[in-house]
Amino acid sequence: MIHVLCRNCGTFDIVGPGHPAVTRDPETGQHVLTDRAALKHSHADDCEPHPETGHYPLHFTFMAATVGPVEGGGE
């Protein structure tokens, strides 16, 4: 899951499988956040995008990743 926070208005969205911003990669089976525009629905009505960039500045927080020790050493 990814937590997405609008840096303008503070509205909050949790993005994962089934969210309209997420598509499933047919090759890997992973659910990938691909559609930034689909995150707009989580903004407050009076929230406006940045006048120069046209974007809502977002704060993405990854909430889960699992790593394990590497076999065979590093570089």
Next chain:
Amino acid sequence: MPGSGMTDQGLVNKILSALFTSSTSFTITPGTGGGSAFTVTPPFHLRLYSTTGSETASGTENTAGNSPGYTAGGSSLGSNAFGSFSAGASTNANSVTWTASGTWTAGVQGIEVWDTAGTPVRYLWGALTTPIGTSVVVSGDTVTFAAGSISASGAQW
């Protein structure tokens, strides 16, 4: 059901805790015929990857060119990268954040944890549960791994 590993889990806890909670460098010196001495060099860095690595090879790391605001080599996980290991596992002790200064034309699919030796050594790798695709992160955005969001597990050793 126990894991498929071969190593006593108490020993796994001790080894991984020694590696990832230390804030100072230390060297493990094998006995005769055991190969070269191995130096652990904190702080550990969290790196971002547009292609996830494998057990034997690093992935494709994001760069300042395709992910403005990110610098190849990653950012520090703090003086103590992970908490003490229990049941072979632990999580990152501190959050890590990057602020985008342009569009990230590379996605973020995976992460790796490296030390900061002169020639850095890779320790951990893994895929994100929900990756971010290309050009989703734009200027002004921030990308964060919250404390406790990265689970490191040696339970299958």
